[in-house]
Amino acid sequence: MDFSGASLLSDEQWGSEVLLPHRPFATNELSHGQYRMSRDDALTMRYIQHSPHALLGSIVIDCDHPDAAIRAFEKPSDHPTPSWVSQSPSGRAHLGWWLGSNHVCRTDSARLTPLRLAHRIERGLCISVDGDFAYGGQLTKNPIHPDWETIYGPADPYELRDLATIHTPRQAPRRLDRSAGLGRNVAMFDTARKWAYPQWWSHRHGTRDQWLQLVLQQCHGVNTEFADPLPFVEVRATAYSIGKWIWRNFDEDTFRARQAARGRRGGKASAKVMTSAKIEANRKRATKFDEKAMWEAII
Missing domain, CATH: 1.10.340.50 (Endonuclease III; domain 1)
Structure with a gap:
């Protein structure tokens, strides 16, 4: 981990810039539930909500391995250096990549493309560090809390596209x-x-x-x-x-036009399928007829 000459993220910057919610959810024990509170109070808790529900400001991966920091910074894969790693005494950690002002909206149906990209990026980073795919991503280990050992990375935020790796899937599963x-x-x-x-x-x-x-x-x-x-x-x-x-x-004219366009696309596909099916059926019938005629001629 050589960060010589690089400007590193700090507790102050994390609390003032990386942490987005005005009243984040936070808790000291996950098993006791989480509660919304002021930023000042939330920053004293062990676990904190890093991004509000509507916006994604950071991508966080749960790395449930005792060598999480090594996986994060030694980069056995080609993933970018995390903005921060908050590590428990067991070595297990949450790894965060800060997006700065390049927020991704999680609730806008008109802008699904950035959300789909963020999903693929998240999955690729998780593969890179062998993270926990079941991690929900809402609460993270609070980097400022003394219970965690925090190692900070670059102070500059990432563009979403800069977080793509060789493990970023072309399409993520949607089951x-x-x-x-x-x-x-x-x-x-x-x-x-x-x-x-x-x-x-x-x-x-x-x-x-x-x-x-x-x-x-x-x-x-x-x-x-x-x-x-x-x-x-x-x-x-x-x-x-x-x-x-x-x-x-939507209005009635728009809906009818949309359905008609879908019908035309479906009809073309069906025609292609039927044509191929008819060709195969005709071939089989011709083969069967020829075989029957041959045996009748022999007998």
Whole structure:
């Protein structure tokens, strides 16, 4: 770990710039629950919420190995140096990469591309350090708390794209029962919006509030399938983002045009499949006929 000449993150900078929530959730014991409190009080707790529900300001990985700091800074893979590592006496640690002002919105259905990239980045970093894929990512070991040994990395924040490694997958898995971390947000968006688009037609004569409640119920159902469900406030924000976008952008003409376009795409695909199927069926029939004629001629 050679940081000579580099400007390093500090306790003061972490508490004033990296920590985003105005009233973060925090606790001294995870088994006792977490509670929202002022920043000053939260910074005295052992575990703290580093990013608010709506915005992702840091990517944090749980490295459940006694050599977590070595995995973080000696870089056996090609991952960038973490902004901080908060290590317990056992050596296990939380590794954080600070995004600075390059926040990723977790609840905006109109901007799914950065969230999907963040999900892939998170997964790639987790593979690089052999982290815990089941880690929910909301609370992290508070780097300022004296119970943890904290090693700080570069003081400058990262661009999201700078955190890509050879382990960053081209596509992350989206099975609901296997979704964790940012994968839950992506899976909820994709599942709920695909359900909501065709449902709008049947509920277009109701009120917007009725429609939002319907989408919220669907998102809640998706959330119950996660091993570690998202907080309700995040589920509600996601549902309202999807519902409001559809309610604002859909009308009967738009919906009919969209369905017609989907039908044309589906028809072309079906035609290709049918053509291939017909060719194969004709070939089999021709082969069968030739064999029968041959045996009749011989006999």
